[in-house]
Amino acid sequence: MSLTLSLPNISDAEANTEIGQLSDTLRSEGVKDPTRQKTRDDTLDAGTLLYIAIPLLLPIARGIGKFLATRFGSSVHVKGTKGEVTIHQVDSGDYDKIAAKIGSIL
Secondary structure, three states, X not given: OOEEEEOOOOOHHHHHXXXXXXXXXXXXXXXXXXXXXXXXXXXXXXXXXXXXXXXXXXXXXXHHHHHXXXXXXXXXXXXEOOXXXXXXXXXXOOHHHHHHXXXXXX
């Protein structure tokens, strides 16, 4: 069971910066070892995807909620073993809604 997070509708340069900030937010919520992955081998960036090997729903939901609460109009795309979901237009307190969306694709 794993999750891959990405930031749609922004440039790779922006995604490279923002995914690092999302990773930091998730770590502050107790998510262990989110790993950045590259989408292309011909770049020097650290990676624009975030891979989480053993997802814990509540810390991930809190981290995504806090991240999106400070970025109006942004979204986080989450890919799981049973599908994909894009999370957007949430408040930092919508943890239960975010967790339910993520849980539906695990």
